[in-house]
Amino acid sequence: QQSLAMDASKKRCYDFLNMTSRSFAAVIRELDDELRDAVCLFYLVLRGLDTIEDDMTLDLDRKVELLRSFDQIIYTKGWTFDENGPNEKDRALLVHFDEVIDEFLRLKPEFQSVIANITKLMGNGMADYATGEHRENTSVSTIEDFDLYCHYVAGLVGYGLSDLFAASGLESEEIAKDKDLSNSMGLFLQKTNIIRDYREDLDDGRQFWPREIWGKYADKFSDFIKPENKLQAQYCLSNMVLNVLNDVPQVLTYLSKLRNQSVFNFCAIPQVMAISTLALVFNNLDIYQRNIKIRKGEAVMLILDSTDMDNVVSIFRKYVFEISRKNEATDPNFMEISMAIGRVSFVY
Numbered sequence: 001q002q003s004l005a006m007d008a009s010k011k012r013c014y015d016f017l018n019m020t021s022r023s024f025a026a027v028i029r030e031l032d033d034e035l036r037d038a039v040c041l042f043y044l045v046l047r048g049l050d051t052i053e054d055d056m057t058l059d060l061d062r063k064v065e066l067l068r069s070f071d072q073i074i075y076t077k078g079w080t081f082d083e084n085g086p087n088e089k090d091r092a093l094l095v096h097f098d099e100v101i102d103e104f105l106r107l108k109p110e111f112q113s114v115i116a117n118i119t120k121l122m123g124n125g126m127a128d129y130a131t132g133e134h135r136e137n138t139s140v141s142t143i144e145d146f147d148l149y150c151h152y153v154a155g156l157v158g159y160g161l162s163d164l165f166a167a168s169g170l171e172s173e174e175i176a177k178d179k180d181l182s183n184s185m186g187l188f189l190q191k192t193n194i195i196r197d198y199r200e201d202l203d204d205g206r207q208f209w210p211r212e213i214w215g216k217y218a219d220k221f222s223d224f225i226k227p228e229n230k231l232q233a234q235y236c237l238s239n240m241v242l243n244v245l246n247d248v249p250q251v252l253t254y255l256s257k258l259r260n261q262s263v264f265n266f267c268a269i270p271q272v273m274a275i276s277t278l279a280l281v282f283n284n285l286d287i288y289q290r291n292i293k294i295r296k297g298e299a300v301m302l303i304l305d306s307t308d309m310d311n312v313v314s315i316f317r318k319y320v321f322e323i324s325r326k327n328e329a330t331d332p333n334f335m336e337i338s339m340a341i342g343r344v345s346f347v348y
């Protein structure tokens with residue numbers, strides 16, 4: 001009877017996973033037994049944190065209290081939360097969060113402590129950012145701020161995953177030692193999403209592009225949607241892509257260290273999606289008008305193709321070459337983009 005109840009509660013967690021991110025949920029389910037549940041719960045805990053950080057209808061003090069105590073909340077049996085706004089995307093997850101907590105408490109203690117440590121760091125990082133001096137228009141000012149924000153929301157996920165890979169025994173302890181490589185895995189994904197989501201975030205009153213970059217091309221962040229600023233918009237976009245390209249060599253180095261097939265697939269698929277997205281958005285002014293995504297067919301081909309390092313390297317080469325083809329000599333960033341491309345091609 002007890003085991004039946006356990007399976008039902010675990011199944012519920014995979015239902016939540018499918019609800020929050022269909023395509024990526026499939027990738028998580030493919031992970032080997034030793035890791036699957038730990039990564040599933042890690043993903044759900046992160047979604048829970050994200051659902052609180054994202055909710056602009058929450059009172060700031062209440063949000064900060066929740067963010068800074070989330071690493072305790074995940075140990076609190078029976079805890080649920082229904083103060084999210086009505087249209088908060090994953091509010092159902094927190095309404096039923098007691099079920100996630102029950103499953104989390106069934107994980108091996110060392111998996112629990114990895115997840116709790118990252119949750120503590122991330123929750124406090126998010127709270128610092130939400131109450132920081134740039135709070136009024138949640139804008140990011142320097143490139144250093146940009147890297148710090150992306151470290152909090154994505155780089156730390158890399159730290160946690162690398163620790164889980166090592167703790168499971170499926171990967172060596174070494175993968176968790178080089179924090180900079182793990183950080184770059186998260187920054188590459190998050191920064192590419194931030195470029196892609198320019199218009200969606202602008203319409204939501206949020207801006208994540210660093211003023212240190214966009215301020216060179218316009219007075220106001222929203223200026224780029226005006227046709228008369230077309231050229232400045234293009235140069236600003238290529239400057240943002242240049243900033244992201246710098247993480248590519250570290251991403252390829254991290255992937256080359258992985259030994260377990262299911263871990264490799266899990267890590268490679270989001271990265272090849274990101275380089276494909278980066279090539280799509282480069283010199284593509286549509287991003288200032290609407291959210292653009294790579295075609296489903298291309299995504300499927302990338303998923304099927306990302307099973308070994310040679311294929312992944314050739315996928316990166318293909319998209320980096322596509323960026324170099326679109327790189328225009330009149331662009332003030334032309335030379336630095338060419339050099340960043342050279343660094344990638346050289347590494348592999």
Ligand SMILES: CC(C)(C)CN1C(=O)[C@@H](CC(=O)N[C@@H](CC(=O)O)C(=O)O)O[C@H](c2cccc3ccccc23)c2cc(Cl)ccc21
Pocket residue numbers: 021022023024039042043046153154155157158159161182185186187189190193266267268270
């Ligand atoms: C912010 C983010 C990039 C960390 C989100 N993030 C990811 O983007 C997912 C992919 C994902 O959710 N894709 C969405 C589409 C989209 O959002 O664009 C999908 O539905 O397919 O992948 C990452 C992720 C996967 C594998 C290795 C990683 C190493 C470091 C950091 C993150 C890593 C992720 C792993 C975990 Cl455990 C938790 C979150 C994430």
